[in-house]
Amino acid sequence: MTETNGTKQNGAELDAEHWLQAYEQMVRIRSFEEAANELYTSARMPGIAHLYIGEEAIAVGMCEVLRQDDYITSTHRGHGHCLAKGAALDRMFAELLGKEAGYCRGKGGSMHIADQETGNLGANGIVGGSAGIATGAGMSIKLRGTDQVAVCFFGDGALGQGLLYESMNMAQLWKLPVIYVCENNQYGEYTHNSKTAAGSMIGRATGFGVHAQGIDGQDIRTVYSTARLVVDRARNGGGPAFLVCNTYRFRGHHVGDIDRPYRTREEEEEWAKRDPLKLLEDWLTKTRQADASVFERIQQDVQTAVDEAVNFALEAPFPEESEVERHVYA
Amino acid sequence: MSTLKNGIVCSPAIHAPGEREITFSQAIREAVAEEMARDERVFVIGEDVAEAGSVFKVLVGLLDEFGADRVIDSPISEAGIAGIGVGAAITGMRPIVDIMFGDFTTLVMDQMINQAAKTHYMSGGKLTVPMVLRTTLGASRRSAAQHSQSLHALFSHIPGLKVAVPATPYDAKGLMKSAIRDDNPVVIFEDKMLYQQKGPVPEGEYVLPLGQADVKRAGEDITIVATSSMVYTALEAVDKLAEAGISAELVDPRTTTPLDTETLIESARKTSRALVVDEGYQQYGVTGELAAVIADGAFYYLDAPVKRIGAMNVPVPFSPAMEDLTIPSADYVFETAKAMCG
Numbered sequence: 001m002t003e004t005n006g007t008k009q010n011g012a013e014l015d016a017e018h019w020l021q022a023y024e025q026m027v028r029i030r031s032f033e034e035a036a037n038e039l040y041t042s043a044r045m046p047g048i049a050h051l052y053i054g055e056e057a058i059a060v061g062m063c064e065v066l067r068q069d070d071y072i073t074s075t076h077r078g079h080g081h082c083l084a085k086g087a088a089l090d091r092m093f094a095e096l097l098g099k100e101a102g103y104c105r106g107k108g109g110s111m112h113i114a115d116q117e118t119g120n121l122g123a124n125g126i127v128g129g130s131a132g133i134a135t136g137a138g139m140s141i142k143l144r145g146t147d148q149v150a151v152c153f154f155g156d157g158a159l160g161q162g163l164l165y166e167s168m169n170m171a172q173l174w175k176l177p178v179i180y181v182c183e184n185n186q187y188g189e190y191t192h193n194s195k196t197a198a199g200s201m202i203g204r205a206t207g208f209g210v211h212a213q214g215i216d217g218q219d220i221r222t223v224y225s226t227a228r229l230v231v232d233r234a235r236n237g238g239g240p241a242f243l244v245c246n247t248y249r250f251r252g253h254h255v256g257d258i259d260r261p262y263r264t265r266e267e268e269e270e271w272a273k274r275d276p277l278k279l280l281e282d283w284l285t286k287t288r289q290a291d292a293s294v295f296e297r298i299q300q301d302v303q304t305a306v307d308e309a310v311n312f313a314l315e316a317p318f319p320e321e322s323e324v325e326r327h328v329y330a
Numbered sequence: 331m332s333t334l335k336n337g338i339v340c341s342p343a344i345h346a347p348g349e350r351e352i353t354f355s356q357a358i359r360e361a362v363a364e365e366m367a368r369d370e371r372v373f374v375i376g377e378d379v380a381e382a383g384s385v386f387k388v389l390v391g392l393l394d395e396f397g398a399d400r401v402i403d404s405p406i407s408e409a410g411i412a413g414i415g416v417g418a419a420i421t422g423m424r425p426i427v428d429i430m431f432g433d434f435t436t437l438v439m440d441q442m443i444n445q446a447a448k449t450h451y452m453s454g455g456k457l458t459v460p461m462v463l464r465t466t467l468g469a470s471r472r473s474a475a476q477h478s479q480s481l482h483a484l485f486s487h488i489p490g491l492k493v494a495v496p497a498t499p500y501d502a503k504g505l506m507k508s509a510i511r512d513d514n515p516v517v518i519f520e521d522k523m524l525y526q527q528k529g530p531v532p533e534g535e536y537v538l539p540l541g542q543a544d545v546k547r548a549g550e551d552i553t554i555v556a557t558s559s560m561v562y563t564a565l566e567a568v569d570k571l572a573e574a575g576i577s578a579e580l581v582d583p584r585t586t587t588p589l590d591t592e593t594l595i596e597s598a599r600k601t602s603r604a605l606v607v608d609e610g611y612q613q614y615g616v617t618g619e620l621a622a623v624i625a626d627g628a629f630y631y632l633d634a635p636v637k638r639i640g641a642m643n644v645p646v647p648f649s650p651a652m653e654d655l656t657i658p659s660a661d662y663v664f665e666t667a668k669a670m671c672g
Contacts, residue, residue, distance in 0.1 A: 071421065073417075102454070103453075103454065103456075104452055104453050104454035104456070105454030105455070106454070107451055107452055107453075107454050108452040108453060108454065112452040112453070114449075114452070114453040114456060114457055115456070116453075116456050116457060121417070121420055121421070121457070122420075122449065122452070122453060122457065124445075125444070126440055126444050126445075129440060129441075129444060129445060130445075131413065132409065132410055132412065132413010132414055132416060132417060132441055132445070133413055133416050133417035133420065133445060134417060135410070135413060135414050135417060136413060136414035136415060136416055136417020136418040136419070136420070136421070136425075137417040137418070137420070137421045138417070139375075139414050139417065139418045139423075140417065140418040140421040140422055140423045141421070143373060143399060143400075143418070143423060144422065144423070150417075162409065163409045163410060163413060163440075163441075166405070166407035166409055166410030166413075167410050167413060167414075169405060169407065169410070170404065170405060170407065170410055170411075170414065173405070326455065327450055327451045327453075327454060327455035328450075328451055328489050328490055329450070329490065329492075329514050330450050330455070330458040330459075330460075330513035330514050
């Protein structure tokens with residue numbers, strides 16, 4: 001199963017072990033999201049959650065090239081980013097359930113998971129709201145003279161936010177090591193981006209002189225090789241980059257959006273053929289680096305870990321009432 | 331205690347004989363320069379802060395002293411630089427974000443209210459945002475409705491933010507230094523009309539705690555609470571009241587958040603009357619909050635309802651004939667206080 005591919009295509013310089021790790025990470029996100037959905041539909045999770053299913057290759061492909069001390073900022077659809085950057089399943093679920101053991105002691109919930117130990121500066125409930133924060137992290141990196149990189153994840157909905165353009169302009173002016181990753185999943189909430197984004201998406205960045213690429217966000221090998229390029233470039237003083245990763249939100253805007261009247265089932269079926277997990281499975285199989293038994297074992301191991309994490313979170317205590325007034329001020 | 335030429339009473343430690351006097355502007359500049367020298371994590375970013383030394387010339391010389399890496403001229407992108415401040419603060423720096431007119435803080439609201447103010451709480455206490463946003467307030471510069479507002483109440487409303495409104499050069503320096511060292515986002519409002527105001531500022535190192543009011547003038551018959559430049563307006567009224575045989579106590583909260591409720595209430599209990607003066611719009615403003623705090627805490631000691639005077643609830647007009655009507659005047663403060671003591 002570890003037979004390597006001798007060609008020089010995307011990611012071919014990496015061995016099967018690496019790709020199986022990436023596969024496992026994508027499966028972990030997929031299983032996490034399925035479990036979150038189950039917690040919602042069984043009324044065991046307060047509030048809602050925005051699932052990342054279908055977009056896993058972007059978070060994993062980007063974070064695979066990042067170091068632990070690199071930064072990310074995330075979005076309301078952020079579970080995938082947090083997990084890809086190294087967050088633990090149990091504390092993630094605990095946060096989703098509002099438990100004290102959660103990453104934010106139950107104060108943040110699904111949309112605000114932050115974990116400084118893995119460089120996660122926080123998911124954000126404001127669309128595009130973290131563009132400034134990621135850019136500020138880039139400024140901080142420059143002023144402190146380190147070789148860290150900050151990756152700013154956002155969706156195509158954020159292309160409507162002026163803050164993004166203010167931030168990219170300054171990042172380019174000052175050559176800040178910030179990678180702006182637009183996860184173009186086609187819809188801002190319930191509206192297709194053909195109705196909200198005029199002109200060229202890439203052109204929004206090239207106008208500032210920012211290095212920009214549009215890529216297939218379903219293919220983790222493409223995401224990985226592009227990430228390697230722009231992250232190394234930024235780390236070496238080459239300045240910011242802007243990636244438009246074309247992808248699709250396999251589920252609704254949030255767990256409660258089940259009818260999805262704003263798009264067709266045919267469109268969904270077309271995109272389902274390009275499931276990022278399946279694409280990687282196919283490639284690993286075709287190149288004889290792994291087979292179905294390997295994928296099944298990984299899926300089972302991950303499912304066991306997810307089940308344990310869910311149980312941990314369900315049994316974990318809620319915060320004490322005294323917690324409500326803590327952490328308003330440092 | 332000793333009395334300065336402008337009537338402000340300071341403790342001997344503040345006003346030692348032979349002590350130098352500097353302007354409010356110089357006090358701010360000194361505070362920033364001292365903190366930048368003390369802590370290399372401190373940097374300044376804003377429109378025209380470097381080459382021009384800021385539009386009010388408050389930061390002149392900082393560029394030469396600390397270089398362009400730490401005194402950064404930005405594009406006209408208020409939200410962007412506020413966001414950069416938040417991100418830099420979370421990742422180990424201590425940014426000072428300069429928003430030249432308080433009116434322009436409307437452009438940074440998401441970054442301050444949804445990001446800076448909530449990051450520490452939402453992260454369960456793991457992330458901190460030690461940033462300062464310095465900006466201005468105050469009318470009467472004939473600058474019309476978009477360059478004259480006093481919007482400190484907007485920020486004072488938000489848990490997670492601290493807000494300072496210094497009136498004197500001494501307070502400005504001490505509060506600015508504390509703000510820079512504070513691990514929370516702090517918004518400092520400097521009245522544009524105070525920049526040339528002189529006052530005693532000791533040469534040596536000192537800081538003033540955020541959340542400690544200052545009794546600028548002790549009195550017996552009525553408490554006048556005033557913020558920022560309204561301290562001077564109130565002082566003028568206090569002098570006139572003295573001529574009329576009324577002894578007024580002037581209390582300056584110095585910060586609206588955190589608010590030193592204890593000093594306000596204690597003073598009102600002592601004098602049995604309280605009048606609050608602030609240059610923000612009166613409706614839903616700082617005066618309302620301060621008056622409510624006093625009414626709650628001193629009700630059984632009061633001989634009159636707590637009164638408040640804010641700016642008129644109109645956009646600040648350009649014409650001097652109208653603009654001056656909109657902000658609290660010393661005469662109006664005097665008349666109101668006198669009537670309360672009648």
